Amino acid sequence: MDNVSNRAAMTTWLHRYQGMPETITGDGPTDPSRTTGGIGDLLQARLGDLDFDSEPAQFLRLLHDLAPVELRGDDA
Amino acid sequence: MNQDIADLTLRQIAEAIDDKKISSVEATQACLDRMARHGPALDCIADVEPETALAAAATADAELAAGDRRGPLHGVPLAHKDMYYRAGRISGCGSKIRADFRPTETSAILERLDAAGALDIARLNMVEFALGVTGHNDVMPTPRNPWNTDYITGGSSSGPGSAVAARLIYGAFGSDTGGSIRFPASCCGVVGMKPTYGRTSRRAAMPLSHSLDTLGPMTRTVADNALLLQATAGHDPRDPTSSRLPVPDYMAELERSVGGLKIGVPENYFYDPVEDEVAALVRASLDVLTAAGVELTPVTIPGSITATNAMNSLITATEGASLHQKWLQERPGDYGRQTFSRMSSGLYTPATRYLQALRLRPAILAEFAEAVFGVADVLHIPVMIDPVPTIAESDLAANPGFLERITAMGHCTRPINYLGLPSLTLPCGFTANGLPTAFQLVGRPFDEATLYRAGHAYERDTDWTARRPIS
Numbered sequence: 063m064d065n066v067s068n069r070a071a072m073t074t075w076l077h078r079y080q081g082m083p084e085t086i087t088g089d090g091p092t093d094p095s096r097t098t099g100g101i102g103d104l105l106q107a108r109l110g111d112l113d114f115d116s117e118p119a120q121f122l123r124l125l126h127d128l129a130p131v132e133l134r135g136d137d138a
Numbered sequence: 139m140n141q142d143i144a145d146l147t148l149r150q151i152a153e154a155i156d157d158k159k160i161s162s163v164e165a166t167q168a169c170l171d172r173m174a175r176h177g178p179a180l181d182c183i184a185d186v187e188p189e190t191a192l193a194a195a196a197t198a199d200a201e202l203a204a205g206d207r208r209g210p211l212h213g214v215p216l217a218h219k220d221m222y223y224r225a226g227r228i229s230g231c232g233s234k235i236r237a238d239f240r241p242t243e244t245s246a247i248l249e250r251l252d253a254a255g256a257l258d259i260a261r262l263n264m265v266e267f268a269l270g271v272t273g274h275n276d277v278m279p280t281p282r283n284p285w286n287t288d289y290i291t292g293g294s295s296s297g298p299g300s301a302v303a304a305r306l307i308y309g310a311f312g313s314d315t316g317g318s319i320r321f322p323a324s325c326c327g328v329v330g331m332k333p334t335y336g337r338t339s340r341r342a343a344m345p346l347s348h349s350l351d352t353l354g355p356m357t358r359t360v361a362d363n364a365l366l367l368q369a370t371a372g373h374d375p376r377d378p379t380s381s382r383l384p385v386p387d388y389m390a391e392l393e394r395s396v397g398g399l400k401i402g403v404p405e406n407y408f409y410d411p412v413e414d415e416v417a418a419l420v421r422a423s424l425d426v427l428t429a430a431g432v433e434l435t436p437v438t439i440p441g442s443i444t445a446t447n448a449m450n451s452l453i454t455a456t457e458g459a460s461l462h463q464k465w466l467q468e469r470p471g472d473y474g475r476q477t478f479s480r481m482s483s484g485l486y487t488p489a490t491r492y493l494q495a496l497r498l499r500p501a502i503l504a505e506f507a508e509a510v511f512g513v514a515d516v517l518h519i520p521v522m523i524d525p526v527p528t529i530a531e532s533d534l535a536a537n538p539g540f541l542e543r544i545t546a547m548g549h550c551t552r553p554i555n556y557l558g559l560p561s562l563t564l565p566c567g568f569t570a571n572g573l574p575t576a577f578q579l580v581g582r583p584f585d586e587a588t589l590y591r592a593g594h595a596y597e598r599d600t601d602w603t604a605r606r607p608i609s
Contacts, residue, residue, distance in 0.1 A: 072486075075486075076482075076485055076486075080463070080485045081463075081467060082466065082467055082482075082485065083467060083470070100448060101448045101449065101451075101452050101491065101495075102491065104444075104445040104448055104449070105445070105449075105491055105494050105495065105498070107445075108442065108445060108494075108498055109494070111442070111498065111501050111502075112494065112497055112498060112501070113501070116497045116498075116500060116501065117497060118349075118493070118496035118497055118499065120500040121496070121499040121500045121503065121558065122335075122336065122379065123500075124500045124503055124504060125334065125335060125336065125381075125503070125558050125583040125584070126381065126383065126583070126584075128503075128507050128511070128582055128583045129383055129582065129583045129584035129585070130582065130584065130585050130588075132386075133383045133384055133386065133584055134383065135384075
């Protein structure tokens with residue numbers, strides 16, 4: 063019964079916020095806790111490591127900075 | 139004669155064509171013969187047009203005879219995962235939804251392979267929209283493992299893994315968002331390079347997750363792999379995420395000594411869920427590397443690594459859902475059940491959590507790099523956590539209980555995509571079921587050259603990549 067009501071609640075949420083049809087064929091969407099179970103807790107636990115000024119684009123810069131010195135040349 | 143030609147490595151056939159000892163037509167015919175003979179049983183070929191392929195090969199031979207060598211891959215037949223766009227040609231992406239899709243531009247990877255002289259003779263089957271680790275495809279053929287067709291190839295570059303291992307083709311490009319080059323390389327016993335994020339252009343190749351997607355070669359040997367990456371790596375002004383860093387001479391790097399190279403061996407995390415039989419084979423490969431002159435050093439992996447598998451999945455599902463939302467809404471019945479289910483799960487992700495997962499990347503990468511590359515040049519880890527499973531036992535429709543193992547399959551691979559690092563997968567033996575397994579060498583960003591050097595040294599002292607699954 064819980065699964066049925068969960069499925070109904072998920073379908074309603076998807077319709078309201080993502081515009082998905084209310085009648086979804088097949089098995090419907092995966093319960094997100096199945097594929098990313100615990101991700102909320104994992105992220106919550108790491109929030110303290112997040113510098114206020116960090117942004118995703120810094121990742122590309124860091125990849126570059128960690129490259130072998132001989133490739134970075136004058137930029138090293 | 140054709141069997142002998144098909145047995146040559148990519149590097150050997152390229153040299154033989156250049157020396158005019160073997161023609162491109164002969165090489166292409168050898169591949170076509172094997173595709174005709176083994177393709178149906180392996181279900182790895184999405185499409186091949188023999189007459190077109192042979193015409194291209196004849197042109198390559200004529201050019202060479204006239205002294206016009208286009209590049210180091212002149213006349214070499216290749217085939218790729220069916221997600222590399224070529225203007226005017228169908229690129230089905232392993233799906234019903236794009237079964238008739240004809241792109242209007244050609245991918246950067248194919249353009250560069252064309253410029254190097256390679257032929258592109260077939261499209262290879264893949265997991266639907268590249269979302270899946272086992273190789274199952276509910277809407278298109280599921281490729282078979284040439285070592286035993288009851289077993290999975292690994293996914294999502296399932297066709298390339300099967301076709302390269304079975305010597306239907308000399309090399310192929312796959313894609314890797316969470317392990318999609320490394321799983322089939324491990325399951326099928328071939329060499330796979332997942333390059334650094336940004337090392338190869340993603341332009342006009344089907345996207346799954348912009349933040350994680352990488353495109354790389356799958357081949358029978360390390361040298362073959364280096365040849366293909368050499369021809370394709372480097373900045374593409376039309377892919378803003380591609381790096382401007384120069385591309386080293388990978389082939390020259392292959393012959394350098396590995397004496398003194400420090401290989402890190404993890405003391406925690408990576409082996410935690412790995413089955414003993416697989417772990418023993420992976421650890422045994424360290425003995426070969428040690429004999430070749432490398433130094434082993436223990437590495438403590440930072441605790442933050444434990445979050446990276448799940449964060450990779452969250453980013454993939456969320457970015458995938460953002461790409462697919464229109465089709466998810468309008469054509470849900472045209473997706474395979476598993477693909478629809480996984481892809482649509484990304485619609486639930488709170489935007490704040492998605493952005494936090496991306497914002498954490500620099501901090502976790504910095505921590506990982508300091509711990510690993512502060513003491514070692516390369517990290518040595520498993521790929522798979524289990525021996526290769528059968529297609530039947532890993533079919534979630536029939537065996538939903540296998541989901542837990544499938545989720546865990548990314549334990550050693552998804553973190554590497556999240557960190558953006560390069561990783562070379564190399565075969566290292568066979569488990570009791572007769573299927574291959576492999577290890578990964580993970581390097582610092584843009585240091586694919588060192589991975590090739592270490593991998594080549596390993597390969598020189600073993601015969602795994604020379605073994606043939608079928609005659």
